Amino acid sequence: MLETPGPVLLLEDDANIRHFVRTALEAQGYKVSEASTAHGGLAAARSGKAGLLILDLGLPDLDGLEVIRQLRAWSGMPILVLSARNQEEAKVAALDAGADDYLTKPFGVGELLARVRAGMRRASGTADMAGSRHVADGLEVDLDKHRVRRDGYEIHLTPIEYKLLATLLRNRGRVMTYRQLLKEVWGGAHSEDNHYVRIYMAQLRSKLERDPAQPALLLTETGVGYRFADAAED
Amino acid sequence: MVLSHDYPMGSVNRDKHGLVAGHLAAVAGVALCTAVDWLLLRRFDSSNLVMTYLLVVVLAAFYFGRGPATVSAVLGVLAFDFFFVPPYLNFAVADSQYLLTFAVMLLVGVVISNLAASVRRQAQAAAEARMHVEAERLRNSLLAAISHDLRTPLAAIVGASSSLAEEDTALNPEARRALGRDILESSRRMSELMDKVLDMARLQSGTIQLKREWYPLEEIVGGALAQLKGRLRGHKLSAELPPDLPWVSVDARMLEQVLMNLIENAVKYTPVGTGILVSAGLVEGNLSVEVADRGGGLKPGSEEQVFEKFYRGQEEGNQGGAGLGLAICRLVVEAHGGMIRAENRPDGGARFVVTLPVRGSPPPVESETDA
Numbered sequence: 001m002l003e004t005p006g007p008v009l010l011l012e013d014d015a016n017i018r019h020f021v022r023t024a025l026e027a028q029g030y031k032v033s034e035a036s037t038a039h040g041g042l043a044a045a046r047s048g049k050a051g052l053l054i055l056d057l058g059l060p061d062l063d064g065l066e067v068i069r070q071l072r073a074w075s076g077m078p079i080l081v082l083s084a085r086n087q088e089e090a091k092v093a094a095l096d097a098g099a100d101d102y103l104t105k106p107f108g109v110g111e112l113l114a115r116v117r118a119g120m121r122r123a124s125g126t127a128d129m130a131g132s133r134h135v136a137d138g139l140e141v142d143l144d145k146h147r148v149r150r151d152g153y154e155i156h157l158t159p160i161e162y163k164l165l166a167t168l169l170r171n172r173g174r175v176m177t178y179r180q181l182l183k184e185v186w187g188g189a190h191s192e193d194n195h196y197v198r199i200y201m202a203q204l205r206s207k208l209e210r211d212p213a214q215p216a217l218l219l220t221e222t223g224v225g226y227r228f229a230d231a232a233e234d
Numbered sequence: 235m236v237l238s239h240d241y242p243m244g245s246v247n248r249d250k251h252g253l254v255a256g257h258l259a260a261v262a263g264v265a266l267c268t269a270v271d272w273l274l275l276r277r278f279d280s281s282n283l284v285m286t287y288l289l290v291v292v293l294a295a296f297y298f299g300r301g302p303a304t305v306s307a308v309l310g311v312l313a314f315d316f317f318f319v320p321p322y323l324n325f326a327v328a329d330s331q332y333l334l335t336f337a338v339m340l341l342v343g344v345v346i347s348n349l350a351a352s353v354r355r356q357a358q359a360a361a362e363a364r365m366h367v368e369a370e371r372l373r374n375s376l377l378a379a380i381s382h383d384l385r386t387p388l389a390a391i392v393g394a395s396s397s398l399a400e401e402d403t404a405l406n407p408e409a410r411r412a413l414g415r416d417i418l419e420s421s422r423r424m425s426e427l428m429d430k431v432l433d434m435a436r437l438q439s440g441t442i443q444l445k446r447e448w449y450p451l452e453e454i455v456g457g458a459l460a461q462l463k464g465r466l467r468g469h470k471l472s473a474e475l476p477p478d479l480p481w482v483s484v485d486a487r488m489l490e491q492v493l494m495n496l497i498e499n500a501v502k503y504t505p506v507g508t509g510i511l512v513s514a515g516l517v518e519g520n521l522s523v524e525v526a527d528r529g530g531g532l533k534p535g536s537e538e539q540v541f542e543k544f545y546r547g548q549e550e551g552n553q554g555g556a557g558l559g560l561a562i563c564r565l566v567v568e569a570h571g572g573m574i575r576a577e578n579r580p581d582g583g584a585r586f587v588v589t590l591p592v593r594g595s596p597p598p599v600e601s602e603t604d605a
Contacts, residue, residue: 085429108418158602194447195447195448195449195481195599196599198447198450202450205456206477212452212456214456214460215460219460220457223445223486
């Protein structure tokens with residue numbers, strides 16, 4: 001159980017899903033408030049002190065994307081979207097619009113709690129992101145000193161490789177879409193060239209992963225982007 | 235793979251292109267006929283030459299439809315009159331008996347073109363009816379497969395959950411947990427089945443939309459393995475991918491699904507604890523990906539059969555998936571222009587080999603100036 005920066009607001013129209021999510025979160029000590037429509041949810045978000053929003057993309061009254069946009073206009077609270085299989089575009093659009101992470105239905109309690117915990121950590125700033133030193137499975141990265149070491153050996157990264165790694169580490173545990181990575185690393189250029197990211201990720205994997213075909217740290221979210229494995233997920 | 239439209243009498247003139255082509259062909263046919271008659275058959279009696287024009291009308295009706303057939307009938311009469319009825323090279327008619335010939339020729343032409351039109355319509359209708367019957371049959375067999383494979387896990391779920399929901403507290407916590415696990419496992423089976431059926435339905439509809447992007451194979455393998463974490467049931471999985479394999483332009487999610495289906499089959503049908511190997515290489519310029527296991531292997535002779543819809547490795551193996559996994563693999567791989575085959579390994583076990591063509595290479599990335 002961790003510090004809870006605020007209650008979880010659950011925006012989901014299916015009663016049974018709401019029930020199981022509420023049960024699981026309350027068992028972990030989170031306070032949960034619910035809404036079954038987008039408008040109800042937005043109102044609740046404005047009035048309450050929600051610390052994290054769980055948003056189903058398939059709400060009846062308003063497009064999930066619209067909810068995210070409206071919320072992001074005034075709030076930086078973590079947003080976790082619930083999407084269905086084969087809804088890649090909707091998922092990516094939600095992430096690009098400001099959602100932090102996603103869960104694909106059907107999901108189990110383990111994945112739910114992991115994502116909520118990660119979101120809360122980022123929100124409260126207790127995550128490692130503000131820090132400059134990251135350690136993961138034999139990999140040491142010092143963002144201040146611009147140094148990367150694997151099992152004690154210094155690894156040389158090109159400027160873009162380094163920037164890519166740093167971006168993922170600063171958002172550790174959170175999925176980053178191709179578009180977000182392209183923007184952070186390449187600026188405005190190449191906003192449609194996903195394979196740029198892919199090429200550099202392949203280079204990073206071969207330099208940093210013990211088995212590039214079974215990465216432990218630089219995780220691929222197919223069709224969406226990449227994620228640096230969360231510390232707690234090891 | 236896609237249900238094809240088979241019209242026995244050539245293609246339907248649905249588009250403007252076909253229409254114009256048909257009429258032009260009719261004109262050309264009459265011209266050709268006239269030329270042949272003029273050069274070779276001038277000495278024949280004109281009554282025989284009339285037959286050659288009728289032949290053109292029949293052919294035009296057969297291949298191009300009513301419009302072109304009528305055109306060729308009219309043009310045929312005119313050409314016959316102009317070239318072969320005295321006075322020659324003139325539309326006037328010296329002997330009025332030819333007017334009867336013209337009339338009959340035109341009439342025959344019109345009758346034939348109408349006949350042809352109605353036969354074509356019937357053929358069209360029959361082909362459509364066949365298509366519908368086929369689609370219906372596929373739908374029914376999918377439904378039949380689903381209903382059986384759904385009912386079993388559903389029975390387990392209803393049974394276990396009704397126990398849990400009972401007021402009766404005869405169950406101890408461990409028993410309740412065990413029932414919960416059963417519900418979870420059965421639900422996952424149903425979910426997997428549903429995914430496969432939906433994939434199959436989409437792939438069968440013929441409108442496969444591949445979202446191709448350039449990928450290194452290792453990323454697709456990595457993605458598939460990540461999703462299978464925890465579902466390997468004690469099998470040891472190793473990946474052997476040589477570095478520097480060429481990138482391929484593929485729909486990553488679909489190809490991931492192919493790999494997952496192959497690996498899941500290996501997990502389901504081979505003894506717990508045995509190894510599963512994913513390897514890749516370049517073979518004759520094509521990218522080759524292999525999933526190999528150490529199970530009992532395939533029944534000899536069934537290497538092609540396994541890719542058929544609803545084929546199951548073991549008779550009573552209610553492993554979920556309705557026997558669709560490999561059929562889906564084949565559809566996806568072939569949509570990518572590749573091939574998939576199954577064979578037994580010489581030293582035991584089975585291997586599934588996917589071959590993908592390597593066409594071109596990803597657009598170059600600007601090199602950066604190194605720090």
